[in-house]
Amino acid sequence: MIYLDHNATTPVDRRVFEAMVPFFQERWGNPSSPYRFGNQARAAVELARKRIADGFGCKPTELVFCSSGTESDNLALRGVARALRSKGNHIVTSAIEHHAVLHTCKALEGEGFQVTYVPVTSDGVVDVESLAGSLRNDTVLVSVMHANNETGVVQPVEELAALAHRRGVLFHTDAVQSAGKLPRRLADLGADLVTFSAHKLYGPKGAAALYVREGTPLASVTTGGAQEHGIRAGTENVAGIVGFAEAVALAFEKVESEGGRLRALRDRLERGVTSAVRGVRINGATALRVPNTSSLSFEDIDGESIVLGLDVQGICVSTGSACSTGEPEPSHVLRAMGLSPRDAQGTIRVSLGHETREEHIDTTVRALKETVARLRKISSVRGAAE
Amino acid sequence: MNEKPVIYLDNNATTRVAPEVRDAILPFFTDLYGNPSSIHSFGGQVKRHVDQARQELAALLGAQPDEVVFTAGGSESDNQAIRGVLEALGGKKRHLVTSRVEHPAVRSLGQHLSKIGYRVTEIGVDHDGALDMEELSAAIGDDTALVSIMWANNETGVLFPIEEIGALCRRRGVLFHTDAVQAVGKVPIDLSRLPVDLLSLSGHKLHAPKGIGALFIRRGTPVSPLIIGGHQERGRRAGTENVPGIVGLGVAARLARQNLAQEVRELSALRDRLEQGLLRGCRGARVNGKNRLPNTLNISFEYIEGESILLHLDEIGVAASSGSACTSGSLEPSHVLRAMGVPFTAAHGSIRFSLSRYNTRQEIDFVIEHMPRIVDKLRELSPFVPENNRQRQWQGSVGNPACAPGCGRCSSDH
The missing domain is CATH 3.40.640.10 (Type I PLP-dependent aspartate aminotransferase-like (Major domain))
Incomplete structure (x- = not known):
């Protein structure tokens, strides 16, 4: 199998795996238990918190562990909205956010909040002028993603955060x-709240975090025990948190070298595809992108058919976000960039990772050439028959 | 360690x-x-x-x-x-x-x-x-x-x-x-x-x-x-x-699902063994709650503190608790035992033993063997035991979950 869907999820790195395994059967205490066996689990959680804080460049006390990037996004939006309700009820976000943010904003609209969805340029970058113009006296939060999950386009969050501040x-x-894919530290971003997820950076599913800058008002969304400073109750996922820390450490060890390697492979893919196939466009090509992601739109055919065609040949890619699978609408990200519904439907996302090698790219280019030609033939026969 | x-x-x-x-x-x-x-x-x-x-x-x-x-x-x-x-x-x-x-x-x-x-x-x-x-x-x-x-x-x-x-x-x-x-x-x-x-x-x-x-x-x-x-x-x-x-x-x-019936039988047998062993071996012990899960024993030892018992148990490699792990760190007596009207002198001295399929009779017998010594030792030091210190004797009555006046341990509302 050639796995080129790393933006959906990644394999757990061997080193991460080894770090986690002892916590299932040997060191499985509850971190909140007061005896030594519990203290050991607490120490493991706190060491992990420190390692992640060191990796991202924040204080350990500024991290709240939770179960997924989605939960972290929900906590950030709802937590701030509830904490600052008396201050204002306007939220600004972008048209290309992940559904975890967009759908939460829709829910907040149902609770009486007003939300402005800022447009993006044709290369997928949030329009800074529009965002600046959308800020009001009653705006309490701006939420704009760092790197888009479908196109990989990196947003100017430093500038946007400064604007908001x-x-x-x-x-x-x-x-x-973007975490682990760009050599960027939290302080560089200037954000008050940042969402991270372990399973996108070779850590386990079920572990994630929200960075909350010291002093940021945030209401709790799940109440119960005193875990995570009372912000997020529930027994800690110790093994997951330990794995998350190992994954972060690993990511920052090789972020520079791996970034260069992936960028070269991604460029090879894009050069290969554009020279082998006509009627293809690379979305966000002119913008700054994370090095592993390529969004390719093919004229006259359906992205899902391409994905299935490649799947038969043992190559895993996606049409877009795994989180929007099953939704009949074409990608909201591509539509926001001005693609027609038809072009948006003809899009696949190829996302590279640690195990990706040159021969995987070359095989994929050949398979794409063959698959696209076959699908176009079918669609032209259909078109002629209609 | x-x-x-x-x-x-x-x-x-x-x-x-x-x-x-x-x-x-x-x-x-x-x-x-x-x-x-x-x-x-x-x-x-x-x-x-x-x-x-x-x-x-x-x-x-x-x-x-x-x-x-x-x-x-x-x-x-x-x-x-x-x-x-x-x-x-x-x-x-x-x-x-x-x-x-x-x-x-x-x-x-x-x-x-x-x-x-x-x-x-x-x-x-x-x-x-x-x-x-x-x-x-x-x-x-x-x-x-x-x-x-x-x-x-x-x-x-x-x-x-x-x-x-x-x-x-x-x-x-x-x-x-x-x-x-x-x-x-x-x-x-x-x-x-x-x-x-x-x-x-x-x-x-x-x-x-x-x-x-x-x-x-x-x-x-x-x-x-x-x-x-x-x-x-x-x-x-x-x-x-x-x-x-x-x-x-x-x-x-x-x-x-596959092992439920057998597990219930085995757990309740082990739990009952522990319960009877402790009631027999330790003075001033009482069991909290009737009609219980097969694996849980909540037992109070009057006039001594649960936290101290736990430390002594931890010393000999036994992990038990004084209540919910989710409230550990709080010095409040258990809200559960207070709701049941367990007197303060007993509520503070409560231990929860909760068993699983991996516990053995040897482990249970080890606890039964060591517990009386721990309880006796702590009783000797307790200011609440009437014969230890008549000046500081607590006057509360059974059934009243109130603390000793000025006990200083609990933060509020009693």
Whole structure:
């Protein structure tokens, strides 16, 4: 199998796996238990918190562990909205956010919040002018993702955060797709809240975090025990948190070298596809992108058919976000970039990772050439018959 | 550091992952790591394992697979159930009925709700920990949205009459949620015939990993999602599925279902052995609660402090607790024991022993052997023992959960 869907999820790295395994059967205490066996589990959680904080460049006390990037996004948006309800009820976000943010914003609209969805340019970058113009006196939060999950386009969050801060507005960014892929530290982003997820960076599913800058008002969303400073109750997923820390450490060890390697492979893929296939466009090509992601639109055919065609040949890619599988609508991200519904439907996402090698890319280019030609033939026969 | 293997008698706090569970989940980290939502066959393969785990868990509960929503744990399930129902009812009904002995996940949620305009009634229990059914019946009114009463208490193991409570709720047209975190895998549960609308459970209390739980939502029950985003869990809980956790919970559910009868027999025999051994060997000991889970023993040793007993037990490699791990660090006496009217002198000296299938008779006998010495030693030092210090004798009467005047340990309200 050639797995090129790393933006959906990644395999757990061997080193991460080894770090986690002892916590199932040997060191399985509850971190809140007061005896030594519990203290050992507590120590493991706190060491992990420190390692992740060191990796991202924040204080350990600024991290709240939770179960997924989606939960982290929900906590950031709802937590700030509830904490600052008396201050204002306007939220600004972008048209290309992950559904974890967009659907939460829709829910907040149902609770009486007003939400502005800022447009993006044709290369998928949030329009800074529009965002600046959308800020109001009653705006309490701006949430713009760091790297888009479908196109890999990196958003100017440093600039947007500064813009928000000048107006006294808090800034959240979903950094699920950029963490470990860009050599960027939290301080560089300037955000007040940042969402991270372990399973996108070779850690386990079920572990994630929200960075909450010291002093940021945030209401709890799940109440119960005193875990995670009372912000997020529930027994800690010790093995998952330990694995998350190992994954973060690993990511920062090789972020520079791996970034260069992936970028070269991604360029090879894009060169290969554009020279082998006509009628293809690379979405966000002119923008700054995370090095592993390529979004390719093919004229006259359906992206899902391409994905299934490649699947038969043992190659895993996707049409877009795994989180929107089954939705009949074409990608909201591509539509926001101005693609027609038809072009948006003809799109696949190829996302590379640690195990990706040159020969995987070359095999994929050949398979794509053959699959696209076959699908176009079918669609032209159909078109002629209609 | 004590290198001896720990004698773990705190299985209501968390449990060891079963070897069968561990073996089943490991491939899902490094080999079958696909995202169940992906449309390629690699994702589809993983999704089938998630579906299978859902069937296993449904079978343990007597539920339909589509009535099972995976969550990150018991606290999330409780929050999802209660907040989800209140939100789905659109704030039209603003009364929640619960008990005075709930887990903090429910209890502190109740406290939060009472601050934002909901009315919350906490039903009391008697000396044995049994729920006051008359009070419950009287509390339910036209404005009541939901009754949330736990199946089994985490501190005492006391079981509540779920069928009776559910029937009452049905008659009165009120939804019923039960936190069954401590009951699942320890008592038979058949939701196909029980009038329960929502049920919370947690993986790590039944030998699955931490970080996974589930909420049973009976078909047709109005519940708004707590976590919003993708379409996972049929739109009821967004976020990439914790596949290894789910697979582990499925295997743990299968093990629990296959071994339940035998396990109940063995656990109650071991627990009874411990209980009788301690009552025989230690002076001034009393058992808290009647009609309990097979694995739980909550026992008070008068005039001494539970925390001190725990430290001495820890010294000899025994892990037990003085109450819920979720409230550890708090010096308050247990809200559960206070609700039962356990006198202060005993409530502070309470220990919870909770057993699992991995405990042995040797371990139990070890505790029975060492406990009398620990209790005697602490009694000698206790300022509350009447013969030790008549000046500081505590004058409280049995049945009054008040503290000694100026005890200084508890922060408030007694």
